[in-house]
Amino acid sequence: MRERHNRLSVIKELIKNNRIDNQDTLLEMLKKEGFSVTQATLSRDLKMLKVGKISDGWSGYYYSLPENDFVSESEKSYIQDVRRGIISIEFSGNMGVIKTRPGHANSVCFALDVLALPEILGSIAGDDTIFIILREGMTKEDLLESFQTRIPDVKD
């Protein structure tokens, strides 16, 4: 009776790939996938999967898998942005200059902003150059170390 197990992973997929905002519609989708259960069971499944219901930032709510499977998913793409764009980092006092491939400064800068490294007070991007300001008390070593851990494989 490993039925539930399969169902759970299907539910996970459905939630990841769709904007679902109530159990009845999810129930429909499940039926199409060949799983026929009642709302009560689904409710239990969702609880088991620790699914949350969060705002879409506009006027509605939708189901979402717990942070771990999500935040890091999105974070990964930012890390990729950094990896793809970055060429070098150098420092002068509390300022850093990141050189990027042409046109990549913005995506890298934005990504850094999202990653919210504690060492960086702020950053501003041109076309292939980013200025970063270290937060007071932070050193370039601190930042590079943070890079090492948050964005592995970025050489310096």
Added chain:
Amino acid sequence: MRERHNRLSVIKELIKNNRIDNQDTLLEMLKKEGFSVTQATLSRDLKMLKVGKISDGWSGYYYSLPENDFVSESEKSYIQDVRRGIISIEFSGNMGVIKTRPGHANSVCFALDVLALPEILGSIAGDDTIFIILREGMTKEDLLESFQTRIPDVKD
């Protein structure tokens, strides 16, 4: 009738500092804070605040403020920069002029840049004055509203 505004920020605090898992208990807490409303109103408030309900990883669910208020701790310091420096905003056509305390224009301008309000196409700072250009299709009302939500308590 600025009642709701106050209530919203109290609700925010309550949610941030407590593990609340239903509206009735939140309603109780609100009452103790001097706000007496019905569940219907609270439901609307929560929607307005984009509050979500997420798993505690164990066996229950609790209310949680949207990522935004959390992801960018760094954003808070920029918001502070704006609050500290700004004096007034006025508009003429698609241009805006922000007056700041002497020497603050740059920090405010930089902060606005980081906050990346969608209504602002670009901005340039002098010593106590910032010019901003509204993005096409955006109105000053849009911008002021954006201010309201991103940088609460900045009067205009």
Added chain:
DNA sequence: ATATTCTCTGAATATTTATACAGTTTACAT
């Protein structure tokens, strides 16, 4: 001033979600 619109609200109700309870099936020990 009067009309008009907008924001905010409560009461009642609809919708959505969770759970108590009972029944079925499987696993596993005796």
Added chain:
DNA sequence: ATGTAAACTGTATAAATATTCAGAGAATAT
């Protein structure tokens, strides 16, 4: 084989949350 416990589920219902409707002020326009 029989008993017992555990996992899983549906039905019915409770609990939680959202929305419809109507109305009261405030704000703005005429």
